[in-house]
Amino acid sequence: MTTPANNQPTTLPGRYFTDQEIYGRESERIFSREWIYVGRESAIREAGEYFVHIQDEERIIIARDLEGEVRAFYDLCRHRGTGLCSSDEGKFGKYITCPYHAWSYSLDGELASAPNMEETEGFQKADYPLKAAHCGTVMGAIFINLSDDPVDFDTHFSPLEKRFASWGIGGLRTAHQVEYDVAANWKLIVQNYSECYHCPTVHPALNELSHFRATANDLEEGPFLGGPMEISRPGGGMTTTGERCAPHLPGLEGPDLQRAYYYFIFPNMLVSLQPDFVLVHRLVRNGPGRSLIACEWLYHPDAIAEPDFDPGPAVQFWDETNSQDWTICERSQAGVSSRAYTPGPYSSLETMLAVIDRQYLQAMS
Numbered sequence: 001m002t003t004p005a006n007n008q009p010t011t012l013p014g015r016y017f018t019d020q021e022i023y024g025r026e027s028e029r030i031f032s033r034e035w036i037y038v039g040r041e042s043a044i045r046e047a048g049e050y051f052v053h054i055q056d057e058e059r060i061i062i063a064r065d066l067e068g069e070v071r072a073f074y075d076l077c078r079h080r081g082t083g084l085c086s087s088d089e090g091k092f093g094k095y096i097t098c099p100y101h102a103w104s105y106s107l108d109g110e111l112a113s114a115p116n117m118e119e120t121e122g123f124q125k126a127d128y129p130l131k132a133a134h135c136g137t138v139m140g141a142i143f144i145n146l147s148d149d150p151v152d153f154d155t156h157f158s159p160l161e162k163r164f165a166s167w168g169i170g171g172l173r174t175a176h177q178v179e180y181d182v183a184a185n186w187k188l189i190v191q192n193y194s195e196c197y198h199c200p201t202v203h204p205a206l207n208e209l210s211h212f213r214a215t216a217n218d219l220e221e222g223p224f225l226g227g228p229m230e231i232s233r234p235g236g237g238m239t240t241t242g243e244r245c246a247p248h249l250p251g252l253e254g255p256d257l258q259r260a261y262y263y264f265i266f267p268n269m270l271v272s273l274q275p276d277f278v279l280v281h282r283l284v285r286n287g288p289g290r291s292l293i294a295c296e297w298l299y300h301p302d303a304i305a306e307p308d309f310d311p312g313p314a315v316q317f318w319d320e321t322n323s324q325d326w327t328i329c330e331r332s333q334a335g336v337s338s339r340a341y342t343p344g345p346y347s348s349l350e351t352m353l354a355v356i357d358r359q360y361l362q363a364m365s
């Protein structure tokens with residue numbers, strides 16, 4: 001938004017953080033249209049392994065099929081609509097079997113058997129595969145798209161894949177993961193991530209390691225937004241000790257060895273590229289004022305295999321940083337929910353937030 005007086009960008013009106021109708025419009029115009037990050041491929045390594053991605057009322061089964069492809073299906077039976085999964089993660093056998101009348105689907109979604117339905121005139125199993133959602137993988141990350149006609153996955157993500165190639169994210173493994181339940185709107189979390197104006201006050205320890213003004217944006221338009229921050233100490237890392245927990249990732253060279261990059265992948269993924277690891281945040285909306293945030297620390301398998309590998313200082317540092325962020329986001333949520341709140345001006349250190357708001361409003365219009 002902009003103030004009429006001086007055309008300066010301002011924060012969004014309060015209803016964007018509290019209103020159920022706007023939340024519903026986001027579901028329809030953003031979360032049912034865009035590519036949504038749902039998790040890492042490594043969570044379902046073997047055929048039949050699955051997890052359920054829950055998005056508003058929808059439950060989407062993300063499963064590995066017999067050919068090794070990742071598939072996405074709505075969690076409902078084609079007979080009478082019953083939910084197929086009795087738990088939110090696990091491993092199917094060769095078939096996904098409905099608990100009601102035992103219709104069974106192969107892992108590629110085809111209806112393989114439907115007991116006694118041969119007595120039903122005109123019934124053809126081929127007419128009742130599971131309802132699929134569009135699904136794609138890049139850099140070890142799984143994305144789904146619930147629209148009938150999504151933007152082409154490869155076209156959409158190829159610039160990102162090229163930009164992030166040196167970190168080799170697809171080959172990294174999860175060394176630690178944690179989920180946070182935060183009483184704040186998802187956009188407050190994204191905005192908080194996308195500026196370091198708050199770093200000296202909210203994150204004094206982080207500001208020691210990487211000064212809040214030693215930052216820039218190198219992707220300033222489009223679905224991927226953000227840029228680098230310099231790490232102050234030569235060879236240092238963003239950890240409680242200021243030392244790295246692993247050697248730098250093998251594909252990195254030059255200035256990337258001394259930088260951390262922070263990107264927002266519209267609409268629900270945050271990627272922090274460090275010299276020695278990659279931190280990924282996945283955001284899930286749980287109502288206008290609540291968000292689930294799943295966070296994973298990804299390291300090179302060779303580093304993880306070292307007997308003395310200990311990601312603890314990185315985990316602790318980012319867990320503390322996250323907690324500081326969630327606390328301030330929850331306070332923001334409380335404030336923007338007040339009848340007295342009116343939009344405030346963005347600073348010159350928050351230009352990315354105005355870009356994000358603009359992009360968000362465009363997607364919503």
Ligand code: FES
Binds near residue numbers: 078080081099102103
């Ligand atoms: S509802 Fe699934 S088999 Fe009847």
Ligand SMILES: [Fe+2]
Binds near residue numbers: 192198203325
């Ligand atoms: Fe922060």
